[in-house]
Amino acid sequence: MDLKSFSSTSVSTFEVDHVGRSYSTLISSFRHKVGVGFSPHFKCRRGLFLRTYSAPDNTYLTDKAGISSVGEDNLATETGLHINGTSGSIRSFYTRNLRVLDAFDDEYGGVVVDPDRLPSNPYTFAALLRLSLSHWKKMGKKGIWLKLPLEQSDLVPIAVKEGFQYHHAEPGYVMLTYWIPEGPSMLPANASHQVGVGGFVINDNNEVLVVQEKHCSPATLGLWKIPTGFILEAEEIYTGAVREVKEETGIETEFIEVIAFRHAHNVAFEKSDLFFICMLRPLSLKINVDDLEIAAAKWMPLVEFLEQPLIQEDSMFKKIVDIFIARLGKRYCGLSTHQVVSKFDGMVSSLYYNVIDNEDNCVGN
Amino acid sequence: MDLKSFSSTSVSTFEVDHVGRSYSTLISSFRHKVGVGFSPHFKCRRGLFLRTYSAPDNTYLTDKAGISSVGEDNLATETGLHINGTSGSIRSFYTRNLRVLDAFDDEYGGVVVDPDRLPSNPYTFAALLRLSLSHWKKMGKKGIWLKLPLEQSDLVPIAVKEGFQYHHAEPGYVMLTYWIPEGPSMLPANASHQVGVGGFVINDNNEVLVVQEKHCSPATLGLWKIPTGFILEAEEIYTGAVREVKEETGIETEFIEVIAFRHAHNVAFEKSDLFFICMLRPLSLKINVDDLEIAAAKWMPLVEFLEQPLIQEDSMFKKIVDIFIARLGKRYCGLSTHQVVSKFDGMVSSLYYNVIDNEDNCVGN
Known part of the structure; x- marks a missing residue:
């Protein structure tokens, strides 16, 4: 299985645009390409493999945190989840317990968590989110985008507890953000x-x-x-x-x-x-x-x-x-x-x- | 104590405007007066008495639901909460256990829950929200507005479980809505x-x-x-x-x-x-x-x-x-x-x- 090819093509499949803080052309918007759609209607096609981030130091989460109940996420893991670490090396893991949240890079040094591959178990989510944040911080990431569908509202307080703020919401979802660097957030504002x-x-x-x-x-x-x-x-x-x-x-x-x-x-x-x-x-x-x-x-x-x-x-x-x-x-x-x-x-x-x-x-x- | 005067004056103190579905003047917005501000910065002045809704049939909630842990809300109750029921009669209760969520009428037959007087205990909130919804339905209310501050994000999944949807969010809060009548929601949309x-x-x-x-x-x-x-x-x-x-x-x-x-x-x-x-x-x-x-x-x-x-x-x-x-x-x-x-x-x-x-x-x- 050529995991590398998945990693290089999967992101563009899901690319949509959102606006950055300033306009980059004469008059048009600064088109901020991110790895996954923000639309509440956007459906990530399952069956495609997605680029993910590696766990720092390949840390294993313990079953105590409920990681073994990731459920459908295990499928991706077990059928060929690949880890694209800071070194750029591609490795595959078939263990169920080594995970951070599925996510994509955006063009501005940020990370977009895949809303279609969130763990259904809140304990799993809590553990993975903490691990992921720690990892993204180490990687020097900036803005983290976390879109939580209405039906997974039980994950909202967990994200807030980790320091996320609300960004915007539509009937079917709420978008939360976390700005990692020192200083004011450079993430684009909500509709005004x-x-x-x-x-x-x-x-x-x-x-x-x-x-x-x-x-x-x-x-x-x-x-x-x-x-x-x-x-x-x-x-x-x-x-x-x-x-x-x-x-x-x-x-x-x-x-x-x-x-x-x-x-x-x-x-x-x-x-x-x-x-x-x-x-x-x-x-x-x-x-x-x-x-x-x-x-x-x-x-x-x-x-x-x-x-x-x-x-x-x-x-x-x-x-x-x-x-x-x-x-x-x-x-x-x-x-x-x-x-x-x-x-x-x-x-x-x-x-x-x-x-x-x-x-x-x-x-x- | 003249409770009636509180009921007639307290709402206007908190009136702010938001836009309804259509424009009501030649060009200006349809100004939808509601009982409490939607601004994340809006601070409801404590110490004023607020108009609230009566519990249906004067039902008493049991302690099992955690109502006794309402905390600061008890103060208002105990110092003169008045109930303005469907009959229009003004009654006062000094019991701690008879409560629905503090809320205001809006001009469109809707209800705005007071974000500054939410119970801090999630179990209390869950019980009061359910009771309140049942009461508002009986009263023929239409749109319910529930603004939950970031620091009370643990109430979000409770509201969603009761059928609320997201309406919009700003960094410090998420606004949820519930449309009671049959048919499509007539609530105004979020910024576009x-x-x-x-x-x-x-x-x-x-x-x-x-x-x-x-x-x-x-x-x-x-x-x-x-x-x-x-x-x-x-x-x-x-x-x-x-x-x-x-x-x-x-x-x-x-x-x-x-x-x-x-x-x-x-x-x-x-x-x-x-x-x-x-x-x-x-x-x-x-x-x-x-x-x-x-x-x-x-x-x-x-x-x-x-x-x-x-x-x-x-x-x-x-x-x-x-x-x-x-x-x-x-x-x-x-x-x-x-x-x-x-x-x-x-x-x-x-x-x-x-x-x-x-x-x-x-x-x-």
């Missing part, structure tokens, strides 16, 4: 923002599509407002605006431009909020209200919409409406969206910018 | 984006401020790029761009405009990324390189910067540079920032939009 969209939709009769929400603050009671909502995971701003309008009112639209955006802080769970105000063109007229969130929806004459006291008396709403009116009069340039691919990260992404034009009318649509 | 900034800085000699990073991907090796980085918690885009330039190069700048932004997905931990390209004006010229992240920094003649093959050969970089050049020639409108306050949420926030102008030159700076 949520993103909302609002859609200005105006028809040929100069009527704006407006809604009243079922759950509104007392301050906005009676206000007819534009449809708004949060964008979904991995959704585009332009898609999200069209979707929200459709969901709340049944109206089909097409995206024209982002005309402005708002940045606010300490909104939800201490996080920040970016809200993109979009101009949309209606493709249908018949309203069909979403009963769950919306109390009422209608086409409202533009003048009537603008003259609502709650809009006229509020500096922010007034400014946004002014922009909207300027845009209608083609005295304003919004940002349209363009798909771009950069060879530096290979990703398709959306670049929002004005159509460059020498005329007064900046509108390219 | 990280936000980066890049600064185009050009001096009077038509030289662009550029850097080479220490940790760059092989694809960008040798590229002279603009300074970039992530914005900090609650930081403004315009502040973040100025800070990153200063940190990486030592150059002082002032913010002019956002000239474009990029939206990419599945970047870090399955999250999305918004990157704002900013135009900055230099206020100093002497470069002082940040040795930690930056290998080199310099003022580079604009033509030389543009003609770098790595920029010319990449459609995204090329487009951004084209926008930059158009903006320099005043043939492009960027978005400048304006502080606005809306009375609907009382928040100061930054609105980014073009200066409305009838001339070709959209530049208002």
Whole structure:
């Protein structure tokens, strides 16, 4: 069995990207390649052999710590677990008791513990984690990433006891980290923002599509407002605006431009909020209200919409409406969206910018 | 002792906002008032009496479940815990054994468990959590929010066993949720984006401020790029761009405009990324390189910067540079920032939009 070939190929099979602390290209993210996906949906294909770290000094754990109950992990051990130590030498062990946690190197001197090969027995985990940390420290490793699935939540207090902190969580898992070196952690931060969209939709009769929400603050009671909502995971701003309008009112639209955006802080769970105000063109007229969130929806004459006291008396709403009116009069340039691919990260992404034009009318649509 | 007054005033003392599923005002967030802060730094002021929920049917917990070891929680109980049951009647109990978890109502029919008054004993917590869930279900409650501090990670597996899922986490805590009603959870999602900034800085000699990073991907090796980085918690885009330039190069700048932004997905931990390209004006010229992240920094003649093959050969970089050049020639409108306050949420926030102008030159700076 050529164990060496497993060691050189297995890691790339599982490579996914996450962002480091800074941007490494002109504009794109610093793509931090790590050995295993952080996605809660990511499934590590079993049957492939994974690069692991050697136990320091080949220490044997005693059965007292429950190592013999590793269970399915033994399978990998017994069918050819290989140890890639600091010396770079490849050795194989067929004993059940010599183990550290299955893990991968990342490109930044860190270690990513394989979430699909965690011991099921908490005592085994506790012993292996301690041994692994000691080993990684000796190897000069920096950040340790430990993703614990929801169904293995009994391992959380064990990791915390060893000095791990929470990094982020999604419904199905919590990610913990441990920063080994002296000094502040250089690990990338958790997501910091949520993103909302609002859609200005105006028809040929100069009527704006407006809604009243079922759950509104007392301050906005009676206000007819534009449809708004949060964008979904991995959704585009332009898609999200069209979707929200459709969901709340049944109206089909097409995206024209982002005309402005708002940045606010300490909104939800201490996080920040970016809200993109979009101009949309209606493709249908018949309203069909979403009963769950919306109390009422209608086409409202533009003048009537603008003259609502709650809009006229509020500096922010007034400014946004002014922009909207300027845009209608083609005295304003919004940002349209363009798909771009950069060879530096290979990703398709959306670049929002004005159509460059020498005329007064900046509108390219 | 007027217990009723405590019940009517204590909740507002602790009110903070978080975002619900949709936006409730014209553009601002749906501010979901809940009874206790989600901030890891938030400290519930002890000594105030908190509204709690009654145990169903005034059930007494037995000592077998460890309730007598609630510890500091007994203080509140013994000095005047009041129970606000479904009937709305106010009753007081001075027994140590009749308890559910201290919690607050939120405005959406949900419950927020007080993270500062969790039992320290896991057995007590397990018994109280089960009792509380049963009680909240009977009361028709919807979303339950349970914030567990890092130092009480031993409670995590207990909550998961009762059916809680992770919602989000920050270094010092993990937030778990439980959605009681039938159907999909209507609780707001976790933060979905990280936000980066890049600064185009050009001096009077038509030289662009550029850097080479220490940790760059092989694809960008040798590229002279603009300074970039992530914005900090609650930081403004315009502040973040100025800070990153200063940190990486030592150059002082002032913010002019956002000239474009990029939206990419599945970047870090399955999250999305918004990157704002900013135009900055230099206020100093002497470069002082940040040795930690930056290998080199310099003022580079604009033509030389543009003609770098790595920029010319990449459609995204090329487009951004084209926008930059158009903006320099005043043939492009960027978005400048304006502080606005809306009375609907009382928040100061930054609105980014073009200066409305009838001339070709959209530049208002």
